[in-house]
Amino acid sequence: MKDTIVAIATPPGRGGVGIIRISGPEATLKSISLELLENTSKNPRQFSFEPRQTYFRRVVDSLNRVIDEGLVIYFAAPSSFTGEHILEFQGHGGPVVMDAVLQRAVQLGARLARPGEFSERAFLNDKIDLVQAEAIADLIDSSSQQAARCAVRSLQGVFSKKIHALNELLILLRTYTEASIDFPEEEVDFLSNSQVAIQLTELMDQLALIRNEACQGSVINEGINVVISGPPNAGKSSLLNYLSGLDSAIVTDIPGTTRDLLREKIVIDGLPVNIIDTAGLRESDEVVEQEGIKRAKVALEQADQIIFVSDGSEDNDTGDDQRLKLLQELAIDNIPMIWVNNKLDLMAQQKPSLCVEKKFSKICLSVKTGQGIELLTEQIKKLAGFNEVGEGSYTARRRHLDALDRVSENLQDAQMQLQSGAGELMAEELRLAQQALGEITGEFSSDDLLGSIFSSFCIGK
Ligand SMILES: Nc1nc2c(ncn2[C@@H]2O[C@H](COP(=O)(O)OP(=O)(O)O)[C@@H](O)[C@H]2O)c(=O)[nH]1
Numbered sequence: 122m123k124d125t126i127v128a129i130a131t132p133p134g135r136g137g138v139g140i141i142r143i144s145g146p147e148a149t150l151k152s153i154s155l156e157l158l159e160n161t162s163k164n165p166r167q168f169s170f171e172p173r174q175t176y177f178r179r180v181v182d183s184l185n186r187v188i189d190e191g192l193v194i195y196f197a198a199p200s201s202f203t204g205e206h207i208l209e210f211q212g213h214g215g216p217v218v219m220d221a222v223l224q225r226a227v228q229l230g231a232r233l234a235r236p237g238e239f240s241e242r243a244f245l246n247d248k249i250d251l252v253q254a255e256a257i258a259d260l261i262d263s264s265s266q267q268a269a270r271c272a273v274r275s276l277q278g279v280f281s282k283k284i285h286a287l288n289e290l291l292i293l294l295r296t297y298t299e300a301s302i303d304f305p306e307e308e309v310d311f312l313s314n315s316q317v318a319i320q321l322t323e324l325m326d327q328l329a330l331i332r333n334e335a336c337q338g339s340v341i342n343e344g345i346n347v348v349i350s351g352p353p354n355a356g357k358s359s360l361l362n363y364l365s366g367l368d369s370a371i372v373t374d375i376p377g378t379t380r381d382l383l384r385e386k387i388v389i390d391g392l393p394v395n396i397i398d399t400a401g402l403r404e405s406d407e408v409v410e411q412e413g414i415k416r417a418k419v420a421l422e423q424a425d426q427i428i429f430v431s432d433g434s435e436d437n438d439t440g441d442d443q444r445l446k447l448l449q450e451l452a453i454d455n456i457p458m459i460w461v462n463n464k465l466d467l468m469a470q471q472k473p474s475l476c477v478e479k480k481f482s483k484i485c486l487s488v489k490t491g492q493g494i495e496l497l498t499e500q501i502k503k504l505a506g507f508n509e510v511g512e513g514s515y516t517a518r519r520r521h522l523d524a525l526d527r528v529s530e531n532l533q534d535a536q537m538q539l540q541s542g543a544g545e546l547m548a549e550e551l552r553l554a555q556q557a558l559g560e561i562t563g564e565f566s567s568d569d570l571l572g573s574i575f576s577s578f579c580i581g582k
C-alpha cells in the first residue's frame with residue numbers, strides 16, 4: 122500500500138491563506154485527519170466529512186492545543202487530483218504556523234512529499250498523462266502570458282490529443298503489417314499494396330506538422346539562449362542592459378571590464394529570451410580575463426543565437442573587413458548569427474539598417490540612443506521561428522521534440538524497408554516509432570525519466 126504524503130501547497134513566506142495538502146489511502150488519511158483536527162461530532166471517532174464540502178475546523182497538537190483554524194475540504198478517491206483520498210486544510214499563511222501543521226501531520230504518520238509527488242501520483246493513477254503533468258509545471262513556471270496560455274492548452278490535452286491521433290494512425294498501419302507477417306497463408310501482400318505506402322506518407326506528413334507546432338511550443342515554453350560576443354569595448358554589456366532594462370552589467374570605457382557570464386531573462390513580444398553577456402574576446406595575459414574568455418567560448422557553443430557586437434565607429438569603413446574576419450572566426454555551424462555594428466551615433470551615416478547575408482544578418486544601430494534596436498529584436502524573433510501565438514498553440518519541451526525526431530527517423534527507415542521489400546524490418550521500425558511516441562505521453566517511460574521530470578516540480582504540486 123502506498124504511504125500518505127503531506128506538503129504545504131502554497132509558496133513559502135507570509136500570505137493570507139496557506140494550504141496543506143494530504144494525499145493517500147483512505148484508512149491512513151482518515152486516521153491522520155481524526156487526530157489532526159479537533160473533533161466536533163457527537164461520535165468523536167467518526168470521520169464525518171462529505172466529499173467536496175467545506176468545514177470550519179481547528180488543527181490541534183497532541184495535547185489538544187489549537188495550532189491553527191481554517192477550512193477543511195475532503196476529496197474522495199478517485200475523484201481528486203491525485204486519484205487518491207485528499208484532505209486539504211486552508212489555514213493562515215505564515216511560515217511558522219504552516220510548518221507546525223505540517224509537522225503535526227508527519228507526527229501522525231504522513232510523510233513529507235517529494236517535489237512533484239502529487240502530480241506523479243496523478244500520472245501513475247491515470248488522472249493525467251505525462252505531457253499534461255509537465256504542462257502543470259510549465260504553467261507554474263511560465264514567463265509570459267502567451268506561455269501561460271499555451272501551457273493551459275497542453276494541460277487540457279491539446280498536445281496529447283494530437284499524439285494520440287498520430288498513434289491511432291500508427292496502430293492501424295502496424296495491425297495491417299503484423300497481420301500479413303503473422304498470417305502469410307492469407308496472402309495479403311502488403312508490400313505491394315500501395316495503400317500502405319500512402320498511409321505511411323500520411324503519417325509522416327502529420328508528424329512533420331506536429332513537430333513544427335511542438336517546436337513553436339518549446340520555444341515559447343523554454344525560451345532561447347542568445348549569447349552576446351565580440352571584441353572588448355564594443356558595447357556588449359550596454360546591449361544587455363538596454364534589452365533587459367536593468368543596469369546589471371558594469372559598463373566602462375575600459376576594455377576587459379566584463380569577466381563573468383551575466384544572464385538576464387527578457388520577453389520579446391511573448392518570446393522568452395535568456396541573454397548572456399560575455400567577456401570581450403582578445404589575447405590577454407590576465408588570468409581572470411583568460412578564464413572569462415574561456416567561459417565565453419563555452420557559452421557560445423550552447424547558444425541558440427549569437428549576437429556579435431562590434432564598434433562600427435572605429436576606423437569606420439576600413440575596420441569593417443577586420444570586424445568581418447573576427448565574426449567569421451566566431452561563427453559556429455548551425456547557430457544563427459546577428460552582427461550588431463554598434464555606435465551608429467558616432468558614424469557618418471546615421472540611419473539604422475538591416476542587411477541579410479547568407480550566413481548572418483548585419484544590423485547597424487546605436488545602443489546609446491536606442492536607434493535600430495527594434496530591427497534587432499525583430500531579427501531575434503525571426504531567427505527563433507517565433508510567430509504570433511495562435512489559438513491552437515500549446516507548450517512542448519525539448520524532450521518531446523527529441524522523441525518526435527526519433528519517431529521521424531523510424532518512419533523514414535520504415536519507408537526504406539518498405540521500398541526494399543523487407544516487411545519484417547519495416548514492422549520493427551514501426552514498433553520502435555510507436556514506442557518513441559509513447560514516451561511523450563508516458564505510456565512507455567523509464568523510472569529515470571519520470572524521476573527527472575517530477576523532481577524539477579515544486580513541492581506540494
Ligand atoms: N557613443 C556610443 N557609445 C557607446 C554605445 N554603446 C556603448 N557605448 C560605450 O562604449 C563603452 C564600452 O561599452 P561596454 O558596454 O562596456 O562594452 P563591452 O566591453 O563590449 O561590454 C562604454 O563607454 C559605453 O558607454 C553607443 O551606441 N554609442
Ligand SMILES: [Mg+2]
Nearest residue numbers: 357358378379
Ligand atoms: Mg562588457
